Amino acid sequence: MSADKRILEITDRIRERSKPTREAYLERVRQAASNKPKRSLLGCGNLAHGFAACGPAEKADLAGDVVPNLGIITSYNDMLSAHQPYETFPQLIKQAAREAGGVAQVASGVPAMCDGVTQGFAGMELSLFSRDVIAMATAVGLSHDMFDAAVYLGVCDKIVPGLMIGALTFGHLPAVFIPAGPMTTGLPNDEKARIRQLYAEGKVGRAELLEAESKSYHGPGTCTFYGTANSNQMLMEIMGLHLPGASFINPGTPLRDALTKEAAKRALAITALGNEYTPVGEMIDERSIVNGVVGLNATGGSTNHTIHLIAMAAAAGIALTWRDIAEISDLVPLLARVYPNGLADVNHFHAAGGMGFLIRELLDAGLLHEDVRTVWGEGLRPYAIEPMLDDAGNVARQPAPEKSGDEKVLAPATQAFQPTGGIRVLTGNIGNAIIKISAVKPERHVVEAPALVFDSQAALHEAFKAGKLDRDFIAIIRFQGPKANGMPELHKLTTVLGILQDRGHRVALVTDGRMSGASGKVPSAIHVTPEALDGGPIGKIRDGDIVRLDARAGTLEVLISAAELAGREMDKVDLSGNQFGTGRELFAAFRQFAGRADQGASVF
Numbered sequence: 092m093s094a095d096k097r098i099l100e101i102t103d104r105i106r107e108r109s110k111p112t113r114e115a116y117l118e119r120v121r122q123a124a125s126n127k128p129k130r131s132l133l134g135c136g137n138l139a140h141g142f143a144a145c146g147p148a149e150k151a152d153l154a155g156d157v158v159p160n161l162g163i164i165t166s167y168n169d170m171l172s173a174h175q176p177y178e179t180f181p182q183l184i185k186q187a188a189r190e191a192g193g194v195a196q197v198a199s200g201v202p203a204m205c206d207g208v209t210q211g212f213a214g215m216e217l218s219l220f221s222r223d224v225i226a227m228a229t230a231v232g233l234s235h236d237m238f239d240a241a242v243y244l245g246v247c248d249k250i251v252p253g254l255m256i257g258a259l260t261f262g263h264l265p266a267v268f269i270p271a272g273p274m275t276t277g278l279p280n281d282e283k284a285r286i287r288q289l290y291a292e293g294k295v296g297r298a299e300l301l302e303a304e305s306k307s308y309h310g311p312g313t314c315t316f317y318g319t320a321n322s323n324q325m326l327m328e329i330m331g332l333h334l335p336g337a338s339f340i341n342p343g344t345p346l347r348d349a350l351t352k353e354a355a356k357r358a359l360a361i362t363a364l365g366n367e368y369t370p371v372g373e374m375i376d377e378r379s380i381v382n383g384v385v386g387l388n389a390t391g392g393s394t395n396h397t398i399h400l401i402a403m404a405a406a407a408g409i410a411l412t413w414r415d416i417a418e419i420s421d422l423v424p425l426l427a428r429v430y431p432n433g434l435a436d437v438n439h440f441h442a443a444g445g446m447g448f449l450i451r452e453l454l455d456a457g458l459l460h461e462d463v464r465t466v467w468g469e470g471l472r473p474y475a476i477e478p479m480l481d482d483a484g485n486v487a488r489q490p491a492p493e494k495s496g497d498e499k500v501l502a503p504a505t506q507a508f509q510p511t512g513g514i515r516v517l518t519g520n521i522g523n524a525i526i527k528i529s530a531v532k533p534e535r536h537v538v539e540a541p542a543l544v545f546d547s548q549a550a551l552h553e554a555f556k557a558g559k560l561d562r563d564f565i566a567i568i569r570f571q572g573p574k575a576n577g578m579p580e581l582h583k584l585t586t587v588l589g590i591l592q593d594r595g596h597r598v599a600l601v602t603d604g605r606m607s608g609a610s611g612k613v614p615s616a617i618h619v620t621p622e623a624l625d626g627g628p629i630g631k632i633r634d635g636d637i638v639r640l641d642a643r644a645g646t647l648e649v650l651i652s653a654a655e656l657a658g659r660e661m662d663k664v665d666l667s668g669n670q671f672g673t674g675r676e677l678f679a680a681f682r683q684f685a686g687r688a689d690q691g692a693s694v695f
């Protein structure tokens with residue numbers, strides 16, 4: 092079934108806009124692909140260094156140019172529960188490569204930051220920039236030119252986008268992304284949030300809070316809320332970079348290991364040395380990107396992808412804009428209710444039918460491009476499946492269930508939770524901004540209240556503790572953009588603003604910073620562009636100004652005259668405290684050269 096004509100029109104518009112950059116990119120990909128395998132162009136000394144630590148069989152294989160060599164880019168560390176399982180993946184991949192007559196080598200490790208550990212602390216000011224560091228580290232690994240394809244081990248927030256930018260920069264190489272899978276279900280996310288609010292109100296102590304948090308985040312695997320990490324998994328599957336059904340299988344299970352080995356074999360099968368050469372730079376095109384945006388809106392995915400998807404697309408020469416995202420949002424129904432957009436977690440989503448059911452529903456509704464290339468072959472329909480193990484312990488796939496296993500978690504397109512997607516673009520005299528409404532009650536989609544201006548999230552917390560916030564207000568937190576302090580997530584504010592909202596106050600947040608993909612119930616206009624440090628009007632808002640956030644009309648306004656706004660001086664904020672400590676002194680160039688949020692906030 093072909094996609095709805097409005098989806099086709101948006102895709103055509105993106106294709107037309109991207110033509111100059113996309114054609115130049117594809118020329119570079121084809122140029123790089125012309126010498127295959129690249130390692131045969133290396134000198135003997137270079138090559139000997141490249142396989143010095145291999146066994147005799149691998150050395151013999153790599154000395155020639157008929158055996159494919161798989162580069163592994165791994166973001167393993169023990170800090171992220173989602174990445175800890177990757178400790179054992181390289182051995183599995185190497186074993187699978189041998190079984191498939193190929194070789195696999197770890198090409199490089201890339202850093203991975205846990206936004207949950209750094210949330211609310213200085214480390215969060217490195218978070219967004221770590222995406223581009225990951226892309227650079229990926230390039231360092233692949234620059235050895237020893238590889239015919241690469242597999243990318245990454246799950247969390249900035250890691251998959253960084254790996255994707257790196258993979259597309261080596262667009263002549265086939266790329267398969269290998270997920271680690273979600274943590275098993277622990278304390279429900281809404282119960283965790285309830286205990287946090289009790290703690291913030293002084294009704295429970297630190298011991299009770301730590302006990303609740305530890306029952307929620309309790310083992311290896313991705314945290315089970317639908318934040319940026321799980322949005323990444325959804326994107327990699329709907330864009331055809333995972334194997335069908337790979338995203339949400341728990342780590343440490345036979346099916347997980349079978350999927351990992353299958354991914355390694357698939358990557359070796361689609362190199363230029365075989366008959367299904369699938370360079371990722373050609374495989375990912377405007378249709379794949381639009382499919383990603385559709386999936387993001389259909390699932391109420393992370394607002395961080397209104398930044399990362401733009402940067403990822405740009406790495407393939409494709410120019411994606413917030414207007415594209417907004418127009419797709421207006422066409423795509425919300426089909427998933429996973430926390431913070433509901434009470435279920437990602438394991439419940441998978442059990443209800445998961446990605447296979449979602450993709451089938453969106454394909455049948457004409458909301459996805461079916462005629463795309465994927466790492467699995469031609470077309471997206473083969474992803475409308477659910478994976479399992481056969482008797483021999485290999486991956487088998489059967490059609491996704493006709494009916495959702497739980498229509499309160501995963502709905503058919505005919506019974507969508509909301510007729511449009513979870514992500515909106517707001518425009519007006521404060522600038523452009525993003526809001527995720529899938530987790531905000533309809534009665535809170537419009538908030539008009541006096542502004543209270545803060546230069547940091549800490550200042551708002553202080554005002555809360557001093558009892559100054561028991562009122563209707565819109566918090567304006569500015570100088571939180573990429574150039575100011577690395578555009579941190581201000582997700583810790585969710586608890587305090589949630590308490591005030593639950594007390595019946597009309598509250599909202601407006602910031603040039605970010606929120607977490609796990610943020611939700613408080614109406615928040617985020618990624619305000621231009622940022623204050625770039626002269627954005629958000630830097631001119633004063634305490635008491637009336638601000639109106641209207642997610643229905645798609646507007647964000649400070650209700651003063653244009654003349655008064657233009658006549659106001661930009662506030663000045665001392666940012667020297669954001670330039671040193673926790674490694675921030677090493678990121679001055681990133682702050683200086685970071686692009687706008689609506690253009691991907693990239694340093695490239």
Ligand SMILES: O=C(O)[C@H](O)[C@@H](O)[C@H](O)[C@H](O)COP(=O)(O)O
Nearest residue numbers: 206207210318319320607608609
């Ligand atoms: O974008 C995201 O999804 C968040 O950055 C997420 O990865 C982060 O870990 C949150 O902080 C988790 O939520 P809590 O901080 O509420 O545990």
Ligand code: SF4
Nearest residue numbers: 205206207247314320
């Ligand atoms: S989902 Fe967030 S908190 Fe969980 S491991 Fe990943 S980065 Fe850390």
